[in-house]
Amino acid sequence: MKKSKFNKVDYFDRYDRIMQFNKNKDSYIHGWYPFVEGYSKEFIRSIINELDYEPKHCLEPFVGSGTTPLELQKLGIKCSSFEVSPFMYTLAITKMETSYNTIDYELNLSLLNESLTQTIEQDIETILAPPNFRTIVEKPGLSKWNFDKEVMKGILDIKHAILNIRDNRYVNLFKIALASILLDVSNLYRNGKCLSYKKNWDKSKLTRRQVHEIYLNKLEAVFYPDIVKLENCSNTHELFSNKNNCILGDVRQNISHIENNSIDLVITSPPYLNSRDYTDSYMIELRMLDYIKNYKELQEHRKKTLRSHVQIKWDEVQPLDIELLKLAVDKIKEYEDQFWNASLLNMINGYFEDMNILFLNLFNKVMCGGKIFFNVANSAYYGVEIKTDEIVAEIAEKNGFLINEIREARKIRPSSQQKDDINYLIESVIVMTKKG
Template structure:
């Protein structure tokens, strides 16, 4: 049995490390549809509820990702409003929500729909014509860079043709998610922190067939649909794409927050999902990728724009100046300054959304650049307190390490309005 969070005198004193990573949720319904390495498990969400909340009815998730928080909350009888800037993830969460809210008869029909899709792929995928629009958009987004072997690319174009011909909206949704979540494994890329090209040694291992991957993903979704007892009474509501646009003067309607903002560690959350965004039609040119980077909370080098770093919060000034003295890339201090500037905007939005006395629980990690430690948790705590929140609790969830072996951490910050 999973070890619960330990609480003493209202303070969280211990937590099982695997629960705060994506791997801790393997095997849970809806969790394995997409391997979101930056995520945590539903068990972690449930433990936070037990430790820090008293009968919440409706929580806010400003950085929804693959939907772990709202799905876990729904299973506890708690509604959730969320924002998420990545439209691929929004579509993924939307389908999970639809499945979660299905009545037993609806799940049976959905499982039959998936069975028909698998049969369609087996019978028609090799004879379907290539989708010319998707092929054209690939050139517009990626130019001449090859992310797939020729046969895999042709199969992807044929799958898109099959998808476009589907008349049933639910069939189309299942097909889109099954293909998009299988693309990376069928490509010449791999996830290793960020997405990168496989090495020659890694390419010696056979690349899985895209048709088999899609069929397996459909079978996984089908299996999750067959589970009994999934609740469907609670609301999971998409509030908008951008956490920086939460209304600061809203009528408070949420009983708190459980979220994990982007880590300030250079991970490019949009670029890492460019294949999925391309296949789903959200990327048609290189300009589209830039638009998404402008919408996110600045946390990666490639997020830095001309406007980044023009505002340096007092809470972040010391660390920005320290990095500016000796950094291997002039964009780094701008990235750090931009991150905390954006997170203050998010904090102000959260303040306007949650009721007085509500817990705001944030999973965050620190980072290091050029030997300069960026105590993200400490600076972020100061930023939230400048908005009016009170830091109630800080717990080290697990130890982490930088690429060069420097010790870092993952922490849970708990504020109270």
């Protein structure tokens, strides 16, 4: 195998666990919602600690659950960010809000509780209809459904109670708390790329009141202690927030809002080239919280996402002029008659074209000497490995960045179809600098 032209460094011991969000599942504010595809706050801290300058303005093009701007705001560092999913955007800005306090929290919580006590007496579905998707709730003629009838009533009670709240900060907070229990009370679990039915999903039955209790317990055990802590912090010093620096929308379209040469640090992790559509993985949250109301809105949303999946038919794209990419594409093409989706090659080419668009823009936004920490993972289709780390490094280099090194961070298991040919895929962090 040809040796890489880039300097690859073994970071398996230093990075492995901190590349996973799971490490923060019980952490202050980060733990409000269990996000699978993120990295940890420790990863952000490790970058700040190793820099030989004090960053003033960071950019996070794919904010996800908000790990980067949230951790940076604790250090008083400005971070501009983008997120295409309205759910992820709400999650990120809710976590970045710093003006919560216990008095307002308790006041709004008592309004919420009052409403829950009143609606339990009523037929909630006549007040608030369940989202209009075929299998979302138990009904005659369905063999499987996402939520049992009583569970849906419990969720609608909570949604209705949130509608009574006037303070937008607490509307968002209570929505995120609801999002954080949705899968637990549903018949589904997140199974890699999609949602699958839990084992014995049709056996365990929750009552409407039990759904309220799970929700209220979550607020009390997870959210309230963090609000107390946040309030204590704000009593001792003024808290800085990156909330207003987060933009909802496609970064490819919106990055023009960032001033040229104003960024001295980029920390990010784009969607991986693994044909996973975040819209599918977070469908329950998008539907139940009314971010996506019908199929048309779903497709419109998908069109704005990075081309890392085949859930939408993208325009025909030619591969970039990069030898490693062309070799991989040619090899995968040999399996064309077995493709599980005809758009597979076009997705691969589109993904790297998106990377090119991103780096073209980043070159204008990053100032000379500014550093980028870019977390990617390699992929495999039909036993052919796509070395995303090296291809992205080459794209960045062509756009004017100096590649310092590729840090090999973690070995990830390939999908079951690839296991016979490929033992593991590497997840890495490409470190680069804008030459000055």
